Amino acid sequence: MAEQAYTVASDSETTGEERSSSTVPEIAIGIDIGTSQCSVAVWSGSQVELLRNTRNQKLMKSYVTFKDEVPAGGVSNQLAHEYEMLSGAAIFNMKRLIGRVDTDPVVHASKSLPFLVQTLDIGVRPFIAALVKNMWRSTTPEEVLAIFLVELRVMAEMQLKRPIRNVVLTIPVSFSRFQLTRIERACAMAGLHVLRLMPEPTAVALLYAQQQQQNVHENMGSGSEKIALIFNMGAGFCDTAITATAGGVSQIRSLAGSTLGGEDILQNTMRHLIPNMDSYFSRHGINEIEKMGLLRVATQDAIHKLSTQPSVEIDVDLGNGRKIYKVLNRKEFEEVNQNVFEKCASLINQCLSDAKIEVADVNDVILVGGCSNIPMIRNMVTGICKKDVYSGMNPLEAAVRGAALEGAVASGVNDPFGSLDLLTIQTTPLSIGIRADGNNLVPVIPKNTTMPARKDVFFTTVHDNQAEALIIVYEGDEEAVEKNHLLGYFKIMGIPPASKGVPEINVCMDIDASNSLRVFAGVIMPGEQNPSAPFMEIRMPTVDDGHGWCAEALNRTYGSTLDLVTVQKKVQH
């Protein structure tokens, strides 16, 4: 998406052209950058293989440490101990921070991490810094991600013995288009070209489609359409999807996602152990960071143990006579995190109702992601779906395997056995619309619209003789406009004098094959064939960092004066 607009014009751009003219297509690799762990996979010619780092790991921790002059990421770096990652020198959870402004609750929740996250709460990008030689050194999530991606790229190039340029990345469903541009920016910084950005559960859906197709070939499956519900919960995000699969075609019926993840469960549990945790650690001194690290590791460890045992003992010495000793049982843990589990359940129900699928019609329930080990999550999912969990997938590898499949398909690789005879029909994870009817978001392309898509809606003026109309484009599904992601704004000018409600303002949105969004808008007076002024075409998103601030300023400055109101099309004579 929006390649032209956001890819850094680097030397790699031209070499890419040259390479593409060679005879053998370069097979794009699949990368799953998790909030906590990361993996890389590639189509080997007959199947998907996960790549390993020099320490023989398939899953690598997603972090970059700035301890020395040269930053080192979790691909190449060996931690002496987990506490080292929590010393303030390492930045992690960058996927949760990327493309967010400092008024975002997710950014605020990140303030209890060992590195520095500072907010001014005015809608600009947060200040993020790592502790280097006892000094806070600033960085950005894009930079951290780029450093990490470079390590992944070097690792893949060494193993595959060829240069890597094209990648398919998995992304959370809840990411806005602005966040996608930040991911693309990080990739460009790392010299990678994004072939596709796939919502995580749709990558899993593709793997499922391939498995079903194989079953048909081996005469194990019926070949009829199968409905699968995919629930994917990792450390940072929780995503669900409904897919209808037949003949290798995976048709995404609905998507739903949120920023809930293992990190929230961890923080809820930490707060349960130290109710005044935020004030306790707020000074962010070296001492506090160390204590916070101790608590974090102990809590994480306890949560892992609670997946297999009914209760766990937590014993942490925070110094200055402050000790935490507690026996935490599973029931208490579940009560502490009830809000998280409830939200997960509502995501599944929403996904089912959006897809207009009854629970009874679901053939398979696929549970993936790091949180799929938590008994309460399993019980909740199987409870809603009244079905056992599909067993044909490794929960930690499903997304990256799907991404690698997509990488091969999108690179134009053919498989003689038909294993790559696959297609994913994607849908929009979020609605895209404009501010209208006062302070509301009126969708032009509703969520779960099949892509590519092109839709338009007619609007009209709210004041007599209104000459200009401000079009503010948002993405999201909150009714109140400011709760959605701002993508851009522009004015329609030269509206001929008329009573309010008369001019017809056409707003058309187009998502093309490369998932790039364009907005067309203009005004036509009733009874006329031609627009009153030239139409406008805007590639979105046009906003940059600080868009939260920008949205607020827009609302304050213009408010009601240039609002649009949706009035439905009138009879045209």
Added chain:
Amino acid sequence: MCCNSALTIPPPDPCFSFLPTRPDVISFPVSVSFRVRHVFPHGPSKSIPDDTAQLSGSDPACFYDLLGIPETGTLLEIKQAYKQLARKYHPDVSPPDRVEEYTKKFIRVQEAYKTLSDPRRRALYDRDMAKGIHLAFSARRLFEFDELCTQQMEDKSEWKSRWQSQLSHLKKRSMYKDSGDNMSWGAKMRRQRNESS
């Protein structure tokens, strides 16, 4: 002017704020089609897919023709036809030099599938077909209206009863409008054609 009389209709409750289109669309499919066609007259035709021009002109295919199934086709046949056509026209699998053209086609196939795979929408579409309104895309606004309503009404049963009450509401409204207009449907159509030609 009829548009002014439409404006004097008391504002419907918020849930139905998209209502007034509906009778218009049903009775004046051509006008919608022309309107859409003239939306980007100055735009570079290469970058802006102008699907409606083809549609109202050389290729007046109905949804059934588009999917290549008979009007009696079952849901299973519709689904199979859709997936087959998706394999052909989806931009991910189409030949690189024909992506733009195939994307347009895919969007139309998608529209056809979306309508025919939903029993209620299919029934409405069949009814319009029977009335002789054949233009596939002219009914577009109708479906968008449907979607908005669907979004607003979570509960399916509630939805149905509202839908029925809406239908009767609509009938009344269109009658009111026709009488206020003093013009027959055919007269409107002729006038429409004259204006747009």
